Amino acid sequence: MRYLVAGAAGFIGSHLCDRLIADGHSVAGVDNLVTGSEKNLGHLRDHEAFVFRRHDVIDPIDWPEPLDFVFNLASPASPKDYHNHPMETLRVGSEGTRNLLELALRNGAGFLQASTSECYGDPLEHPQKETYWGHVNPVGPRSCYDESKRYAEALTMSYHHVHGVRTNIARIFNTYGPRMKLDDGRVVPAFIDQALRRQPMTVFGDGSQTRSFCFVSDLVDGLVLLSRSDERLPVNLGNPAEITVLDFAERIRAMTGACSEIVFRPLPVDDPQRRQPDITKARTILGWEPVVSLEAGLHLTIDYFGRQ
Ligand code: NAD
Ligand code: UDP
Secondary structure (H helix, E strand, O other): OEEEEEOOOOHHHHHHHHHHHHOOOEEEEEEOOOOOOHHHHHHHOOOOOEEEEEOOOOOOOOOOOOOOEEEEOOOOOOHHHHHHOHHHHHHHHHHHHHHHHHHHHHHOOEEEEEEEHHHHEOOOOOOEOOOOOOEOOOOOOOHHHHHHHHHHHHHHHHHHHHHOOOEEEEEEOOEEOOOOOOOOOOHHHHHHHHHHOOOOEEEEOOOOOEEEOEEHHHHHHHHHHHHOOOOOOOEEEOOOOEEEHHHHHHHHHHHHOOOOOEEEEOOOOOOOOOOOEOOHHHHHHHOOOOOOOHHHHHHHHHHHHHHO
């Protein structure tokens, strides 16, 4: 099959390209490099099944070859990145998603939207099921990302209902692994970098807030399975193993053999207190669940950052 991956030079996008090529498909990668890096795709540069085009999907996009499937992963994703690029984040979720849906429509291709657990905001229901409508501050510091992604979900559903595009929506929960940006402010690269440099590890708030971390290879398996399914409504993809941020810091400190002090910093506004996916739906309709333990995934990630 011929795939187009928007956001190909990003953390998840580059792993998705690798997986699709390993499965024997051809892949067109598109990215404007606002938060991604061509280095993530360096190993594919001369691969005959891969082509890269630098393009901002906020501008209409056409592709010279026919396409069978479009993955939309294009968006700043870390809180630091979307704070730095609020307009770009709103526009890529709205205009960018529309341009990619139009591309899928013209090609008669399938389309998968990378959505997010941020659609649930600071959730009042725990764990989060797909049927929960969320608790989102529409004007807070996270709103440029959360509302952009919620709009993108609505647009994706409308292209399915109005134009019959075969769409999927993945609500992705915190995912980590090699090729995350060391300085994107997310907790995994931040803690590993601080621990490896033997610097203080910065826990925001009292560290009692929780997250559930999914290794990137598991997430990519879920995305591929979802793209082959007929499920049009959102599906949670994430690892249900929930951990507090403080326990997570201590875990990384122990695994790196660091003696870093843990220091407490103010909790960012609207930082979700608890987050854990209910993946019953993915288990049932895709036969998918994560298989990489936090221990194994962190070893691979620490090893990667150590080499950086
Ligand atoms: P990332 O920043 O590494 O990748 C996003 C990529 O999109 C980058 O390469 C960036 O340059 C590109 N991009 C942004 N705006 C663009 C535009 N206008 N035109 C073309 N390219 C553009 O982030 P990631 O963690 O790999 O996230 C990938 C997707 O998955 C995002 O849509 C994100 O919202 C979603 N997601 C990620 C997580 C996670 O934990 N990593 C969780 C939930 C959702
Ligand atoms: N966090 C932290 N220290 C850091 C970076 C993040 O304590 O140096 C916390 C953050 O407040 C949040 C959690 O770790 O509660 C996950 O943050 P991240 O930015 O990775 O993603 P989020 O899930 O908030 O989008």
